[in-house]
Amino acid sequence: MATHLAAVCVGKGRPFEVQTRPTPRPGPDEILIEVKSVAFNPADGQMRDSGLFIPNYPTVIGFDVSGLVLEVGENVPIKAKNGDPGPFFQPGITRVAAFAASFWRACDPGYGAFQERCLVPWQHAVPLPDTGISWNEAATLPVAVEVPLNAWNIMGIPRVGEVNASSISTASIGADTSGETQGIEKRKREALLIWGASSSVGTMGVQTARLLREDRDSSFTAVYATAGAANQKYIESLGADRVFNYKEPQVVDSIITMAREDGLVIRHCFLATGELAPCQAVLKAFLGHGEEGENQKAKIGSAPVVSPDAAEVHGIETIFVLPSMDEEERLAQFQYWLGTWLREKLANGTIRPSPEPRVVGKGVGAINAGLDMLLRGVSCTKLVVEVAE
Template sequence: MSHLAAVCLAKGQPFELQTRPTPKPGPGELLIAAKSVALNPADCIMRDQGLFIPSYPTVIGFDVAGLVLEVGDNVPVNTTDDELGPSFRPGVTRVAGYSASFWRSFDPDYGIFQERCLVPWQHVIPLPDTGISWNEAASLPVSCQVPLNAWDLMGISRIGETPSSSTPAPVRKSDVLLIWGATSSVGSMGVQTARLLCEDPTSSFAAVYATAGAVNMQFVASLGADRVFDYKEPRVVDIIVSAAKVDGLGIRHCFLANGKLELCQAVLKAFVGDNQAGKRQKAMIASAPVIPPGTEMEGIETVFVFPSLEEEERLAQFQYWMGWPRKNLASGAIRPSPELKIVGKGLEAINAGLDMLSRGVSCTKLVVEISE
């Protein structure tokens, strides 16, 4: 059997449609028939600059929604109790998946921009039968994984997971989670997950602050941000710091979804120092964009948001990161965001979609429909 793929032939070249042999899933893998794919800034960088790609030709892409066609060995197929985990039934189970291409040396079988692709079962979100479209589903994997990964890297307890003590002491809610660049897909989901962290009684977070352009501030507030600031305001750093002090809160955790690292550092710097007990307080930034060299700042640790390079640990991470949205979508605690824009149908529309993304979009997630 064979299928069509948007093949990346060389750095800086547009994708070319080619026929590829359809692979068989190995242990722990699913073969997925792609219905929709979402586009990410990293896709543009990889196509145009060859980021991470060791050799050509290959197939890239991160976000896919589709139907499970085949399952490999050691894939759960008969689970019916949600507490026991997901179940994957060929021809039945609808999923949204996050590519494992990076961890497979960019073997083209694992790239998303094709009609059939392989994905580890831990990398997918099993979808409800109704209530979410293929296009909405395609927008979820990266947008959920990145902020959840950011909270883990900053040492923030996972939502709903209580400390090891069976009777945890009351937590004083005195901290702010700052989301910089909240209109991107990862930023908008960052606001939604941060809101849930604030609602967790075991969390010290009391408020979600976010930045956005003036035209999108109301949208970001609707996602759960307590305060939204115009990042284009020349005094935005001073305004954020003043707001936190008026609220009686400290800002020592920031998720940089998009924007300028130095502005995030300037905000956190105002809250770095010794507390009343004389203990040095830490501040952390989890950055979705690659961290430029020479940007270190005393008292503030900045980490690049990326999964573990160790296979077993990564699969365990993804099992949580992809399992979490499954439950919270069903309960209505989160929703796909921001607004979707369908840029075309068929694999041939991906190049034009990435060109559009490269020129810049605001508060919009670009999606390509692959098949019905």
């Protein structure tokens, strides 16, 4: 029986132990990945240290992974048929980045990222371009892309190119839409706010928001973001129009004042990391503006889990960003986010891996220390372990 090494989670609050595990075979709609690199997310630390989401031990956790497809199960698309645009997964050939599915498999250890072999539903994976993206860069992509794209979905923001008449009307600020150009100018009067843009999901939030801003039919004409002073230039390079230092005591007032000077309103915020209250304070300042008046709700898509003790603000809805718990719906979501959207954007160069990866070790034995480093705090970097060459 084939075996491989894994960083095994043996109990709540205990360090991972490197153990040998039997290598599983992929079932229907699954691929087996030879793991090359893994990247860390805050949820990894919560799972290891507090047992969040883990029903049974031992298990293997981790979400962000890149690697080579080794085997495929039944129904996995391998090559084009009848004009099928893909994605396709050829054993021994296709390089992928993937969002590991342990969470949706009751933490079955075969589906965790922190090991040398990992099972993944093919819908959770994106084939990588032949050149231009390293294993380490690829490992930074899946969670960083999924979270903001999901946030736009749950806040009701139409995908690029999918704006319809009703969504335009809902988002519009002015009532006069006579003439196509004038109507577009009237509609594009919103700034989209990314709070915590220096985090990995925040940097990708800025990149995806930039594409929304560039969509001529969307209501967004600017991307606002918050970041520490040292990272502001980098966030601007990703597409933010204005970047505010979240450490300044008057940052909320600064954002509100600038939006008003720009003639914009802020009704949507992606909270990538940080506190909820400042986001609520910004959005509250713009409630009741525009033709919809008090009936227009502002929305916050929150990547951090929303505390049950969080204050509620009338007119502002806060939604925790989580993929659907319905299996069929979730697979369709991931297939679009990764297999369609990300694959296309990587191919045409409109999205790049962000932030820069920082290698903190090699082999699964380095995963504990890398996760400890993440939990001590990092900014505008994605910590990565190189599992294999």
